[in-house]
Amino acid sequence: MPEVCAATDGQLRFRTQETLRFGDQDVQGHINNAVYSTLLECNRVAFQTTGKCLVLEPTQNVVVAAIAIDFLRELHWPATVEIRLGVTRIGRSSFDFAQEIWLGETRVSRARSTQVLMVRATRKPTPLSEDQRQQLSDWFTS
Template identity: 30%
Template sequence: MSHTDITVALRWSDQDANGHLNNARIVTLMEEARVRWTRAQPELAGFRGGIVVASLSVDYLAQADYRPEMVVAVGIERIGTKSFTVRHVGYQGDTAVFDGRAVIVPMAEDGRSSRALTDAERGRLEASRFIQAPGT
């Protein structure tokens, strides 16, 4: 059980007028890290009917500066009956600059309603449990 570090490139447009990362761009960085993380782990692929983000939250822990890249630690924090929570912790050097969570819901095959996680899906998610990231 651990997290996976994903290095994401920062774009010039990610910064605000003061040279800090724009708070709204943090959500985009979380999404990029989450999608890359999911695609790199075949055990997390294959949710029949797809998945959607039902809720998103971000705690801004420190000022994030515009740099060429940053590391986002990604892993599963919680597994429920009909959803699971993906945790994202962004780092610049050894400093955690944000701690975000996305609640993910698997969709039924009709593409409109949610469904319960299967036992097999729960087992695959369990293997990706997030452990305490350094500095958080």
């Protein structure tokens, strides 16, 4: 599991780090655009599994309903990137994340996604509990 950074400056306070792999490169010599999605996924999964940010019931899981990624700069191997996350909306059974990928002081990508809380057995949306709503609101960004 990636390290969860304790830094709280800026709006997207949940932070993880990922090391880029040689195999993440494409024929043009930069990190393939599909890898950005994987980096963002690792950050979201860490947010949902650290036990500190969003506590799920054993009968629940979270799925991605929508995602949009803006590619702002190229990434090159070797490097370690920081992925940042904040909550931008809390609905009845869904919530939205804003995420960014940073290489040092340079933002290389930003993304927006909608997550839906589901019951594992039925695969149907289920309302967020008051505790879950509070947990998400702790990470709210304007």
